[in-house]
Amino acid sequence: MTSIDYEAKRTRLEEERDELTVRLQDLGITHGGGSHDVGEGEGFADSGAVSAERRELLTLQGSLRENLDDVEAALARITAGTYGICEKCEGPIAPERLEVLPSARLCVACAADA
Numbered sequence: 001m002t003s004i005d006y007e008a009k010r011t012r013l014e015e016e017r018d019e020l021t022v023r024l025q026d027l028g029i030t031h032g033g034g035s036h037d038v039g040e041g042e043g044f045a046d047s048g049a050v051s052a053e054r055r056e057l058l059t060l061q062g063s064l065r066e067n068l069d070d071v072e073a074a075l076a077r078i079t080a081g082t083y084g085i086c087e088k089c090e091g092p093i094a095p096e097r098l099e100v101l102p103s104a105r106l107c108v109a110c111a112a113d114a
């Protein structure tokens, strides 16, 4: 049987969320209502000027955001009592997998299938 320490997972996920949030802020994404309108597409639209470096940064931001989404979804599932259940086949996700990747949405089989 699976036994998952939800509180331990919650703690880990919250730490991960905080870390991702800080990293995103470091990259210049402002969360919530900021008083100044820096960032968010400013200058990107007229884009000949977007450097490769800048584009790399955006890619990194994108993947950090995706991670953050996964982490927040996992935290929501802990609250909802559906944590550790595969989003695709609704089977249990192996505890060892959750140990390695607490924000996993899919079981090993479904992840391999994706």
Ligand SMILES: [Zn+2]
Binding pocket: 086, 087, 088, 089, 090, 091, 106, 107, 108, 109, 110, 111
């Ligand atoms: Zn599955």
